Amino acid sequence: MGKALIIGCGGVASVAIHKCCQNSEIFDDIMIASRTKSKCDALKQKLDGGKTKISTAQVDADSTEQLINLINEYNPDIVLNLALPYQDLSIMDACLATKKHYVDTANYEPPETAKFEYKWQWAYRDKFEAAGITALLGSGFDPGVTSVFSAYALKHHFDEINYIDILDCNGGDHGYPFATNFNPEINIREVTANGSYWENGTWVETKPMQIKRSYDFAEVGKKDMYLLHHEELESLGSNIKGIKRIRFFMTFGESYLTHLICLQNVGMTSIEPIEFEGKQIIPLQFLKAVLPDPASLGPRTVGKTNIGCIFTGIKDGREKNYYLYNICDHQECYKEVGSQAVSYTTGVPAMIGTMLVMNGEWQKPGVYNVEEFDPDPFMAALNKWGLPWKESFDPVLVD
Template identity: 45%
Template sequence: MKKNVLIIGAGGVAQVVAHKCAQHNDILGNIAIASRQVAKCEAILSSILEKGSLKVEGKLSAHALDAMNIEATAALIRETESEIVINVGSAFVNMSVLSACLETGAAYMDTAIHEDPAKICETPPWYANYEWKRRQACAEKGVTAILGVGFDPGVVNAYAALAQAEYFDSIDSIDIIDVNAGSHGRWFATNFDPEINFREFTGQVWSWQNHQWTSNKMFEIKRTDDLPVVGEQTTYMTGHDEVHSLSQNLNVPNIRFWMGFGEHYINVFTVLKNLGLLSEQPVKTAEGQEVVPLKVVKAVLPDPSSLAPDYTGKTCIGDLVKGRKDGQEKEVFIYNVADHKEAYNEVGSQGISYTAGVPPVAAALLIATGEWDVARMVNVEELPPQPFLNLLNQMGLPTRIRDEAGDRDLVFS
């Protein structure tokens, strides 16, 4: 039986989600997409038709929605008869959309931790501040809620679960490494919502070390790795969503997240921060007009979705896992390499959006078939990773592994 889907958000990731849902609408059924700007939703639906993404004939619909409005969101879920909601809107709307799913019984998914616009870098573990407080409600109402099911968080959580289940007897460390070795040709831009992007890096950097939370400053600690395809890359330890669930769900003493930044990005970021232009607190201009500096910066930067046509190069994202197997030290790197131009040619979005947008659709398919329809709230590492990674292999995000035997594809039966 088909499961109708409601997509919330209309950015680059939503475009990927919509195309991938269309490619599997023999299982996912009718596709509705909702955002504050209905014109963006309509443009995404037009691109689906232009690229011939629909697998079978099906209904597509665009809707204007303020996702902070719980009642309006619940009403739209009912109107569209949606049984699965894929939330790829701003992280600010997570709890409102989840509330609407609890009200209607629809399954819920997102790709990032909820954020309060008035707070930056809250006390870890971040999921405990908002989402995990609804665990009991999800269980009582039998609502499936899969948190952080993009790539990172998401696929990297599945990589960690796979490593623990199949490759190690005990794990000492998981280092999640995210490198974008592509180029968009702009003087400066962020690959996703600038407001969310900058908020990630203006607070403390939280990592899980020696079974406890450890705080550092942004760009304080770096490493260099020779990675598959993209070669030698320098990355910096930063706080990130998946560390907050993996640290609680896996008995691993050290879990860290590393992201690649070029010197140009670091220089621009540092200047903006030192000038106070990344502040989320309102200020008044000499003319008495109140503005939020971070929102002004967001307004003058390119829309991330506009970067796609000119993007070239590749991404490499994976888990470097170290531990012991059969009494011997062992190290594996489980990863994916994605191509910006290939992503654009297929769905009209760049590779960062592609890696974030394909996984929630794979999860939706697993909910529709019952394999991941668990009737409770979970993070990805709490679910069996093999069916998820197998689908991703088929949908454009193949899993590879580097170990003592070299680099190879991972195929799951």
């Protein structure tokens, strides 16, 4: 049993906190901390009465000093960062100063540019090793589960993996003309950035949405998907033996793309500050404020997600194809934890990664991506905690 400080109280954090409370044998004491304490208090009130002791606090995750003070006051065994990616480094600095283990779901991004890279966090490797603490990066779904899928495939089905295609399909319908299923600011930055894929040790860059494919997803149907840059391509390219190419595809409907192009054309997706009525504002942050809160989509979203990886590689001298994936139902997620499946598929792995560091199975001084640890306990936990995986040995390959 142990104490976990969870920073953030959005849609993903709500799922992770629900799951921590379900897993009270490991998480017997948690603190929820966010810039807006009232959100933490509301979630605590909803979950109080179980075996997990819950406390709340207000903290500005941009302030390493505030974080250090809170960590020293609460004295957790681990810090789970479910705040914004811009805040990863301030939280890592606080963990170093207090010698506490660290877990997140998304890599650091500088606020001023959409750069999805691990270099800033990998630069902390020696510091975390010297401090004797573990930093686990990217324990969401993608990155996270897809990275564990890759390690599992290499361990159990291949001598080397040459090609990985990560397919992220959301077949859910929330009824709005335009909304994002997770933080709008992060989602839109990700989608409007140039695409890229990893091939023969280098990045091949594409224009946003330049490469389009269709795929028939089990229990969802045929969907258009587009090649995006995604941070796990960088770590998998370094950590999975035999890689020649890794690509990431995500599905988008016509309505979403039409609205997004319009918003881009009028400057609403810009992250460059502009002056409005004597104040500096960032258009994308203003857009985030007027769009539906992703946490509000749960009760109105129907349909399923299908996220997984298609692997091609060599086993015993012969080429082999293998597909690992998860299917998640939006309404089933809402019934269980009051959230739609996009938050659920990230929040459950966040709890699992934190659990594995806390119980020592994934504990090693330094900074690591999830695929650098033994995938088997994580894969077993996915089946136990709500994200059961499926496999196919004859998948339809992406051309």
